[in-house]
Amino acid sequence: MRLEKAADNVFWMLNGRRRLLSLNLAKGETVYGERLFTIAGKEYREWMPNRSKLAALLFKGFSGIDIRFGSKVLYLGASSGTTVSHVSDIIGPSGAVYAVEIAEEMGVNLVFLAERRPNIYPIIADASKTESYSDFVPKCDFIYQDIAQREQVKIFLKNAGMFVKQGGSGVIAIKSRSIDVSMPSERVISAAERELSKKCKIVRSVRLDPFQKDHAMIYVRFV
Numbered sequence: 001m002r003l004e005k006a007a008d009n010v011f012w013m014l015n016g017r018r019r020l021l022s023l024n025l026a027k028g029e030t031v032y033g034e035r036l037f038t039i040a041g042k043e044y045r046e047w048m049p050n051r052s053k054l055a056a057l058l059f060k061g062f063s064g065i066d067i068r069f070g071s072k073v074l075y076l077g078a079s080s081g082t083t084v085s086h087v088s089d090i091i092g093p094s095g096a097v098y099a100v101e102i103a104e105e106m107g108v109n110l111v112f113l114a115e116r117r118p119n120i121y122p123i124i125a126d127a128s129k130t131e132s133y134s135d136f137v138p139k140c141d142f143i144y145q146d147i148a149q150r151e152q153v154k155i156f157l158k159n160a161g162m163f164v165k166q167g168g169s170g171v172i173a174i175k176s177r178s179i180d181v182s183m184p185s186e187r188v189i190s191a192a193e194r195e196l197s198k199k200c201k202i203v204r205s206v207r208l209d210p211f212q213k214d215h216a217m218i219y220v221r222f223v
């Protein structure tokens, strides 16, 4: 079985259909029914691009993700932890992912997930109210946001300003239809890019089709 590195603890499995795998931090356990593979004595979880926008970004050819072994990551819009669990695999036991989610019912799943993955710190809060969690989140290397709401760029920049180290990076998922249903997707994405470029350097803007309809990921660096 041939594996090729895609990011820290993330690999492409190259025989037959191309699959993305992350090294399982919680051996023997799945999070959302994903397949497990054991290769050369190590266990990996399949990471599907139609379940996770971060996986879709890798499938679209972006290879420069700055989430690394040991990184501190602020994750806004964690839901029940599908993508958070793969971030937890990437950063390994010495990293930390601060997973913010507004919906309590999703937050309960995050709390259970954190019991099996000690590098996840669940925070049930509104990402627009940074002061409600500023005591729990240190300066981070990376910010990831997937909250699909109107003020999403403002919320991203507010959090980045408070919690991301200078020289850090981040990625924001833009769901073009939920910002403004009356505006064509491309215009919504360009407006987000313009707003972001006032405060950070845009490294790449990637449309996620066919894996995630009407979505783009904008990858930035805070210089």
Ligand SMILES: C[S@@+](CC[C@H](N)C(=O)[O-])C[C@H]1O[C@@H](n2cnc3c(N)ncnc32)[C@H](O)[C@@H]1O
Binding pocket: 051, 052, 053, 076, 077, 078, 079, 080, 081, 082, 083, 084, 100, 101, 102, 103, 106, 125, 126, 127, 128, 146, 147, 148, 149
């Ligand atoms: C598309 S889902 C996230 C999926 C998740 N990122 C994944 O890949 O596993 C968006 C999530 O953002 C949460 N959300 C929306 N507005 C939020 C806010 N202001 N603060 C925190 N979470 C928010 C929603 O409750 C929802 O669970």
